[in-house]
Amino acid sequence: MSITKQSVVNSILTESTQLGTAAEAFAPSNIALCKYWGKREAELNLPINGSLSISLGELGSRTSIVESDSGSDQVYLNDKLIEPTDRFATKVISFLNLFRRELQQPVVIKTVNNIPTAAGLASSASGFAALMLAINDFYRFGLGNEVLSAFARMGSGSASRSVFQGFVEWQKGLREDGMDSCAQRLDLEWQGFRIGLLKVATGAKKVDSRAGMQRTVESAPLYQAWPEQAAKDLQTIKRAIEDKDIELLGQTAEQNALSMHATMIGSWPPLLYWQPESVAAMHRVWELRALGVPVYLTMDAGPNLKLLFTAEYEAQVRDAFPELTDLDLVAPFG
Ligand code: DP6
Numbered sequence: 001m002s003i004t005k006q007s008v009v010n011s012i013l014t015e016s017t018q019l020g021t022a023a024e025a026f027a028p029s030n031i032a033l034c035k036y037w038g039k040r041e042a043e044l045n046l047p048i049n050g051s052l053s054i055s056l057g058e059l060g061s062r063t064s065i066v067e068s069d070s071g072s073d074q075v076y077l078n079d080k081l082i083e084p085t086d087r088f089a090t091k092v093i094s095f096l097n098l099f100r101r102e103l104q105q106p107v108v109i110k111t112v113n114n115i116p117t118a119a120g121l122a123s124s125a126s127g128f129a130a131l132m133l134a135i136n137d138f139y140r141f142g143l144g145n146e147v148l149s150a151f152a153r154m155g156s157g158s159a160s161r162s163v164f165q166g167f168v169e170w171q172k173g174l175r176e177d178g179m180d181s182c183a184q185r186l187d188l189e190w191q192g193f194r195i196g197l198l199k200v201a202t203g204a205k206k207v208d209s210r211a212g213m214q215r216t217v218e219s220a221p222l223y224q225a226w227p228e229q230a231a232k233d234l235q236t237i238k239r240a241i242e243d244k245d246i247e248l249l250g251q252t253a254e255q256n257a258l259s260m261h262a263t264m265i266g267s268w269p270p271l272l273y274w275q276p277e278s279v280a281a282m283h284r285v286w287e288l289r290a291l292g293v294p295v296y297l298t299m300d301a302g303p304n305l306k307l308l309f310t311a312e313y314e315a316q317v318r319d320a321f322p323e324l325t326d327l328d329l330v331a332p333f334g
Pocket of ligand 1: 034209
């Protein structure tokens, strides 16, 4: 019989759950420096390669769960009640159902994202991580962070990393049930590390990461080279963080991101998340770098850029990108 999310949860949570009353949890958003792109198993979101990210401190999702007295589940997003048939609500409820088990106690789940909407960042990573942390609290499971990370991964792969702050590595794992495919915080700090969230284009994307990576794995000949490159990049990025070497980190992260995009472009039908504004912004980064400023870019499955640099160059980066507000500049270590 094939392994399902439910069978994995049942194998870990053998005790019957308790009725909850109220819980609240926060999880940060994260930006991958070495990207997760491609699954070896879709039901459990098991990745083909390991990945490494930086969490965004106070930017992320806050989720609360309370008992409902209305007799049915209710889901709110950013203070708005969501229709039960809406995709967001069904995703949240079906994830909760994995843990509710025999208890059918109706609940109210509220999620608030404080990621600047202007940044155009995906919130599924912080959303599923915050939901998992809140579920753990609500049903008083008392699970450890690595199990929480493995469970959050079943909601969305990148959510495994959002269980932690700081630099985080998600190991791809080897087990069939995926319980070793979880993230860990790296014991490395970098006070001067900065991220700039540069929004260049609006509008919902037509192909989400999940569909995008599936298409790439199935149809892109260039994808063959990806797992080996990602494994190498991950080690290089770790070394660069240890040495606080922004050139090595930036170069490796930028090349990793653009290589991932190259696999997407080489898919069929082609997958190009860049807009003309994205390409223009890339050129501005490269021009600034040519002037001697060590600033690098990374991009996910969307048109926006994330800039990587250090505090000593913040003034130059702000000058070159006046559209960056204080809210778009993140100091992950405070
Ligand atoms: C490009 O975690 O959103 O942002 O596991 O299908 O939910 P699912 O995908 P998701 O993919 C994130 C892809 C990425 C790279 C990364 O965050 O590592």
